[in-house]
Amino acid sequence: MSDKEFKLYGLIGYPLGHSFSQNYFNQKFEAEGINARYVNFEIPDIGDLMEVVSENPDLNGLNVTIPYKEQILPYMDEIDPDAAKIGAINVIKFIRGKNGDLKFKGYNSDIIGFSDSISQLITPARTKALVLGTGGAAKAIYQGLINLGITPQYVSRTARKGVLTYADLTPEIMDEHKIIVNTTPLGMYPHVEECPDIPYHMLTPEHLCYDLLYNPDITLFMKKAAEYGAETKNGLEMLLLQAFAAWNIWNE
Numbered sequence: 001m002s003d004k005e006f007k008l009y010g011l012i013g014y015p016l017g018h019s020f021s022q023n024y025f026n027q028k029f030e031a032e033g034i035n036a037r038y039v040n041f042e043i044p045d046i047g048d049l050m051e052v053v054s055e056n057p058d059l060n061g062l063n064v065t066i067p068y069k070e071q072i073l074p075y076m077d078e079i080d081p082d083a084a085k086i087g088a089i090n091v092i093k094f095i096r097g098k099n100g101d102l103k104f105k106g107y108n109s110d111i112i113g114f115s116d117s118i119s120q121l122i123t124p125a126r127t128k129a130l131v132l133g134t135g136g137a138a139k140a141i142y143q144g145l146i147n148l149g150i151t152p153q154y155v156s157r158t159a160r161k162g163v164l165t166y167a168d169l170t171p172e173i174m175d176e177h178k179i180i181v182n183t184t185p186l187g188m189y190p191h192v193e194e195c196p197d198i199p200y201h202m203l204t205p206e207h208l209c210y211d212l213l214y215n216p217d218i219t220l221f222m223k224k225a226a227e228y229g230a231e232t233k234n235g236l237e238m239l240l241l242q243a244f245a246a247w248n249i250w251n252e
Contacts, residue, residue, distance in 0.1 A: 007036040008058040009250065012049065012072075013065035016042040021063050024243050036060075046071040053102070061250035062092040069136050076106040082147070083108040086139045091246045107249050110140040113242030115148060118210060121233065122148060122179075125206045129179035130155050132196045134163060137212055138183040150179060155198075166197045174202040180225075182211045187219035195220035205229035214239060 011021050025038035041052045046068050053059060064072050069088040073079070076089065083089050089106035096102055128151045131138050138154065145152040154163045164173070180203075186194045203209070209225035214236035222232040 004035050006058055007034075007060040008056055009036060009038045009061050009063075010041050010052075010056075010059065011038070011063040011065060012041045012043055012052065012068060014042055014044050014067065016040045016065070020239060021243060021246075024240075025247075028247075046075075049075060060094050061246070062094075063246060064090045064092060066136075072106065075104060077103040078105040080105065080107045082111050082143055086111065086136075086143050088136045088139060090242075091249050093249050107246075108140055109242040109245040109249065110137060110238075111144040111147070112245035113238040113240075114141055114212075115144040116241045116245075117233070117235075117238040118144075118179075118208075119148060121208055121210075121231065122150070123206070126178040126208055127151065128177040129153065129181060130164075130169075130173075130177045130198075131181050131183060132156075132198070133183035135183065141181050141183055141212070145179070145181075153177060169199055169202075171199075171202055174199060178207050180207065180209045182209070182213070182219075182221050185213070187211070187216075187221050188213050189215045192216055193220060195224060200224040200228060203228040203230040205231070207231065208233070211235060212238065 009025060011019055019040050022038050022040055029036045043052060069090055072089050083106050086108050088108055091107040091109045093105045093107065094102060095105060129145050131142050131152050132155050134154050134156045142152045155166060156163050157166065159165045182196055184196060186196050203225055207230040209222060209230045209232045211219045211221050212235040213219050214234045217234060222234065226232050
């Protein structure tokens with residue numbers, strides 16, 4: 001496969017420190033003999049996107065991270081329906097026409113990674129979900145749950161229309177919502193002693209507590225949920241599946 005045309009992929013964001021994507025894809029390319037490389041493009045302004053594209057003619061696709069997942073939308077020629085509903089893009093597919101024209105199509109692979117990761121854990125009792133947090137990741141999770149036939153409900157520290165606060169989590173609500181997804185950074189290393197302020201004592205073995213975090217492997221949210229018999233899962237598989245989904249999007 002190494003004799004095939006060289007292809008470049010990359011990540012845009014700012015700032016860019018440690019990049020899971022860069023390590024994942026370059027290891028994949030080396031292991032599978034793919035003639036490609038993945039690089040980080042740290043751009044201080046979204047307006048620098050087209051300069052990156054023009055300076056790298058081998059570029060075949062991009063991942064997008066903070067703070068550009070929403071700012072990137074106006075640059076797209078086409079947007080996948082799920083990404084449009086979420087209002088955030090983290091994968092750009094480059095579509096080159098025969099006349100050399102270049103078009104961008106935007107996708108959200110977080111929704112694919114999450115849906116694929118949680119689908120096998122859905123039971124007849126798990127028909128409603130609490131989504132802790134309301135940021136960009138939460139929007140992807142919210143739409144992913146809808147696609148799976150689960151009714152989601154946002155939970156936040158700030159009271160507003162259509163959003164519950166942690167103080168609103170009554171025994172009835174906790175009993176009704178058997179899936180709880182943490183999309184907040186609470187509990188992420190090095191702040192491992194933090195966790196969302198939900199009534200853990202109301203959890204049961206019928207509950208699934210899914211944490212998008214994967215460092216540490218077992219967050220305090222997961223640990224406290226497991227104490228009451230709830231099933232738990234971290235976000236590592238979702239991370240891997242969303243990267244796999246990005247590769248499929250670029251090469252479909």
